[in-house]
Amino acid sequence: MLEIKDLHAGSEGNEILKGISLSVKKGEIHAIMGPNGSGKSTLAKVLSGHPAYKITSGEILFEGKDLQGVSAEDRALNGIFMGYQYPVEVPGVNNAEFLRMAYNARLVKQGKEELDPMDFDDLLQSKMDMLGMEVKYKERNLNDGFSGGEKKKNETLQMALLEPKLAILDETDSGLDIDALRVVADGVNKLYTKDKALILITHYQRLLDYIKPDYVHVLSKGCIIKSGEKGLALELEAQGYDWLTKV
Amino acid sequence: METQEALTEALEDSQDYKYGFVTDIETETFAKGLDENVIRALSKKKDEPQFMLDFRLKAYEKWLTMKEPEWHNVKYPKIDYQNISYYSAPKKKKTLESLDEVDPELLRTFEKLGIPLDEQKRLSNVAVDAVFDSVSVATTHRKKLMEVGVIFCSISEAVHEFPELVEQYLGTVVPVGDNFYAALNSAVFTDGSFVYIPPGTRCPMELSTYFRINTEETGQFERTLIICAEDSHVSYLEGCTAPQFDSNQLHAAVVELVTLDNAEIKYSTVQNWYAGDKETGKGGVYNFVTKRGKCVGDNSKISWTQVETGSSITWKYPSCILQGDNSVGEFYSVALTNGHMQADTGTKMIHIGKNTRSSIISKGISADKSSNTYRGQVKVGKNASGARNYSQCDSMLVGDKCSAHTFPYIESSNSTMQVEHEASTSKISEEQLFYFEQRGISRENAITAVINGFCKDVFKQLPMEFAVEAQKLLALKLEDSVG
Numbered sequence: 001m002l003e004i005k006d007l008h009a010g011s012e013g014n015e016i017l018k019g020i021s022l023s024v025k026k027g028e029i030h031a032i033m034g035p036n037g038s039g040k041s042t043l044a045k046v047l048s049g050h051p052a053y054k055i056t057s058g059e060i061l062f063e064g065k066d067l068q069g070v071s072a073e074d075r076a077l078n079g080i081f082m083g084y085q086y087p088v089e090v091p092g093v094n095n096a097e098f099l100r101m102a103y104n105a106r107l108v109k110q111g112k113e114e115l116d117p118m119d120f121d122d123l124l125q126s127k128m129d130m131l132g133m134e135v136k137y138k139e140r141n142l143n144d145g146f147s148g149g150e151k152k153k154n155e156t157l158q159m160a161l162l163e164p165k166l167a168i169l170d171e172t173d174s175g176l177d178i179d180a181l182r183v184v185a186d187g188v189n190k191l192y193t194k195d196k197a198l199i200l201i202t203h204y205q206r207l208l209d210y211i212k213p214d215y216v217h218v219l220s221k222g223c224i225i226k227s228g229e230k231g232l233a234l235e236l237e238a239q240g241y242d243w244l245t246k247v
Numbered sequence: 248m249e250t251q252e253a254l255t256e257a258l259e260d261s262q263d264y265k266y267g268f269v270t271d272i273e274t275e276t277f278a279k280g281l282d283e284n285v286i287r288a289l290s291k292k293k294d295e296p297q298f299m300l301d302f303r304l305k306a307y308e309k310w311l312t313m314k315e316p317e318w319h320n321v322k323y324p325k326i327d328y329q330n331i332s333y334y335s336a337p338k339k340k341k342t343l344e345s346l347d348e349v350d351p352e353l354l355r356t357f358e359k360l361g362i363p364l365d366e367q368k369r370l371s372n373v374a375v376d377a378v379f380d381s382v383s384v385a386t387t388h389r390k391k392l393m394e395v396g397v398i399f400c401s402i403s404e405a406v407h408e409f410p411e412l413v414e415q416y417l418g419t420v421v422p423v424g425d426n427f428y429a430a431l432n433s434a435v436f437t438d439g440s441f442v443y444i445p446p447g448t449r450c451p452m453e454l455s456t457y458f459r460i461n462t463e464e465t466g467q468f469e470r471t472l473i474i475c476a477e478d479s480h481v482s483y484l485e486g487c488t489a490p491q492f493d494s495n496q497l498h499a500a501v502v503e504l505v506t507l508d509n510a511e512i513k514y515s516t517v518q519n520w521y522a523g524d525k526e527t528g529k530g531g532v533y534n535f536v537t538k539r540g541k542c543v544g545d546n547s548k549i550s551w552t553q554v555e556t557g558s559s560i561t562w563k564y565p566s567c568i569l570q571g572d573n574s575v576g577e578f579y580s581v582a583l584t585n586g587h588m589q590a591d592t593g594t595k596m597i598h599i600g601k602n603t604r605s606s607i608i609s610k611g612i613s614a615d616k617s618s619n620t621y622r623g624q625v626k627v628g629k630n631a632s633g634a635r636n637y638s639q640c641d642s643m644l645v646g647d648k649c650s651a652h653t654f655p656y657i658e659s660s661n662s663t664m665q666v667e668h669e670a671s672t673s674k675i676s677e678e679q680l681f682y683f684e685q686r687g688i689s690r691e692n693a694i695t696a697v698i699n700g701f702c703k704d705v706f707k708q709l710p711m712e713f714a715v716e717a718q719k720l721l722a723l724k725l726e727d728s729v730g
Contacts, residue, residue: 048685051677076687088682091673092700101696102686109687141700158686 001026001197002047002166007058009046015056016042018222024166027194031208031233032201034219035241040201041085043219044170047199048082049075062166077109081164085171087151090142095154098142099124103161127160131187148175149184156187163191168199173207185210205237218244277334283307286434289334293437298414299406302423306433309424316427320620320652321560321589323495323533331497333435333468376401376440376456386440388452396445397481399454402470405441412443416474420503420541420568428499428562429537432468436501439469444479444510453710455484458500471502475510477544482513484713495523495559500536508544508571515709516553516565517717523559525615528587531559538565542574542600550577551594552708554717556724559588564622566595569603569631576605579705581717584617584649585724593622593654598631598664607638608704611653614645614725620652625666627659634664642672643701645725673701695722 002024010016016039024030034040046053047060049072060067067075090098103123104114115123121138128137133153143151152172159167169188173181188211192198200211208216208230216232217224218241226232226244236244277285286307290300315326376386376399392399398409405413423433440456458469475481485502498520504512523531534557540549551565567576578594596605605625613619625636642651657666675697683693698721699706706714 050681072681072684073687073689076685082685084682088676088678090679090682090697090700092703093696094700098683098686098696101683101688101692105687105689105692162686 001063002199003061003064005059005061007046007060008056009042009053009058010056011042011052011054016222017046019058020219020222020224021058022217022224024197024199026197028215029192029198029200029211029213031213031216031230032199032219033203033205033216033233033236036203038219039222040203040219041170042222044082044085044168044199044201047168048072048080073105076162077106079165081159081162081167083152083155083159083167083169083172085174087143087146087155089144089146091144093142095140095142096121096124096138099158099161102158106162124161127157130190131157131160132183133157149177149180152176152180152184153187156184156191160187160191164196166197166199167191168201170201171203172200173202173204181207182210205233208233220244275335276332279332280329281331281333281435285333289435289437292334293403293406295406296410298410302418303434306423306430307435310427310430310434313424313427313430316562319562319591319622320618320654321562321591323560323589326495326497326533328431334437376454392451395448395451397448397450398441398443400441402439402441402472403437405472409441409443412474413441413472416503416505417470417472418503420505420539421501421537426537428535429501432470432499432501432537436468436470439471439500440473441471442473442481442483444475444481446476446507447478448476449479450481453482453484455486457486467496467498467500469500471500472505473503473512473514474505475507475512475547477508477510479507480511482515482710484515484517484710486517486519495530496521496532498532498534498536498558500538502536502538502565504540504549506540506542506544506547506549506571506574509546510544511548511550512540513550513708514538514540514552514565515713516551516555517709517713517720518553518555518557518561519720520557521559522557522586522588525586528559528616531588532557534558534561534563536561536563538563539568539595540566540576541568542571542576542603544574545571545600546573547571548575548577550575550579550708552579552705553581553592554705554709554720555580555582555590555592556717556720557588558590561588561590561592563592564594566597567605568597568599569605569634570599571603572600573602573604574600575603577708578605578607578609578623579708580609581612581702581705581721582610582619582621583612583614583721583724584619585614585645586617587615588617590618591620591622593620593624595624595626596636598625598627598634598636598661600631602633603631604634605636607636607640609638609640610702610705611640611642611651612645612698612701612721612725613642613649613651616648618650618652620654622654622656624656624658627661627664627666629660631661632663634661636664636666638666638668639704640668640670641701642670643698644672644674691722691726694725698722698725 004020004022007017007020032040055068100120107114213230216228218226286303386400421429424430444450506512520532520534542549549567555561569576576596582590582592584590594607609621611619611621621640627634640653653670655668680693699718
């Protein structure tokens, strides 16, 4: 599904990713771990098409197609979803209306008819019931005044609605207490099916107690320095990153 | 020919400001300059009764003693008032029996602007008074309105047909010597709209005036007077555009509203004068306007809604004098500045009667290198017991080279008044837009959603179709400014 080949990328002339290669197949969950400043969030931004980040060499293929020059909007419409580390607050824009805009944009892309507010509300309610979310998420403005946990739940709701092929969750566990973490992780597990792929970006191992990865990669200074199966995460938890980064 | 027209239109649509065309039409224009003789000539040209000439001369005398205000937060080179022509009108026959006699070029101009004036195409639920340069060219639905006693015509016609109403009310809300620009307007105004709603009448349709400046070196000085008698109601909308010129045009209008007991006027403006070149700031309209309403009667209400998106400089404070007991004044404003635009706008709420209430919702959006100032005054007199005011002033910044300023003044001589003021400043950011885009929503729709969210409280005051227009207008203006 996703093929990253010797990717070099960065922003404002600083190269942050220095030759990353990674292959993610349908039905796989990959965890990308690493210390602060290793380039984890940059990788998420480059994959989702953030305009401030440029690919200098190498390529990213999604379902066989090169993503170079493809806008964030088109990547999203083709099924790439990014769960933000810090979802931005947008005062004045109703959350349900925002969700409907996003949902309808996909329908239009697929050549289908848009859902009217009534039908959309039914769909939204069913997703919220599945995730155990309160009605307030429909009434409030987009992330406006949301707590850290509420923002992440709202990200999960968006993922549930948009049903992406590839979801990249950037530090989903940051800012969550253990209860909120469980709710979000349960949601992600419910949404994950074998025809999809998931990339979890995380600093700590604890998220991986809830969402079990198939592979773990350690990122340091813009390179993947070690890859392994899920046991690697436990080793990291026990020993920290130092034993890998010290050469 | 048709292809040529389509091509021209397509070209116009692709430009930033699609109303920037000039209509080639024969006009009668006075030589530049202003003195007593010009005023006498103008009054004579319009065949005005004596009281009008007296009104103008009194205003001119006042004007000569006044200075251009300098307290506002805008900068522009000194205007040479002798280098402006004070009268320009499309040449026409003495009286028009029907629209067939209006110059077809003019009809086409208004059609291009989306204001069809001819019988077949006119908007069915909106009556329009079209003002071209200084003169009203056509008023639609006049007869139909007359059937219920509503008078809607150009103010020039009102001076001749309803002189007693004009004499009774003109200058009662904005006195001839009120301020520099109002005095100038009172001396030289050439046309504008007049509305009278008789007692107990709800005006059956929206009334609207469409202003168009066409000639390069003409000042436009319109005068609007709206009177709502007891228990009556009207909703009125004003729209404005001008061609693109490198020089600046002066627009100094005066609008006076009067409500008697239990009457209500809702006055909405969508202002889109040419704002000057986006990069250099050259050209554009100086919009120096005095708008004021007087709630003369008890339980009456005046509501101003404005969406200000054009003009290189805006200086305008639609205000309410709340004289009648329990009267209500409202001000809803969205002011957008981009390029090199400067706006200093706000309102005055003057509480005189008992239990008078006012609310102010102001939304300022500044982008590029523009400057956007809210200036408001709430004044409560000593007899205005129980007066209440609520003010909310929010600013949104787009980019980091623009500025937003808020100057709220509160003055009270009555201890029973209650005043609430809230203010906020926010930014539309690249991260917000990226968030939308990452969910598959186009940048354009994202900007529209964020701006509409910000302006929601004001847009919902506008008549439906104009709210949609206003939303589109803002999105269009901001598209290049974000990011």
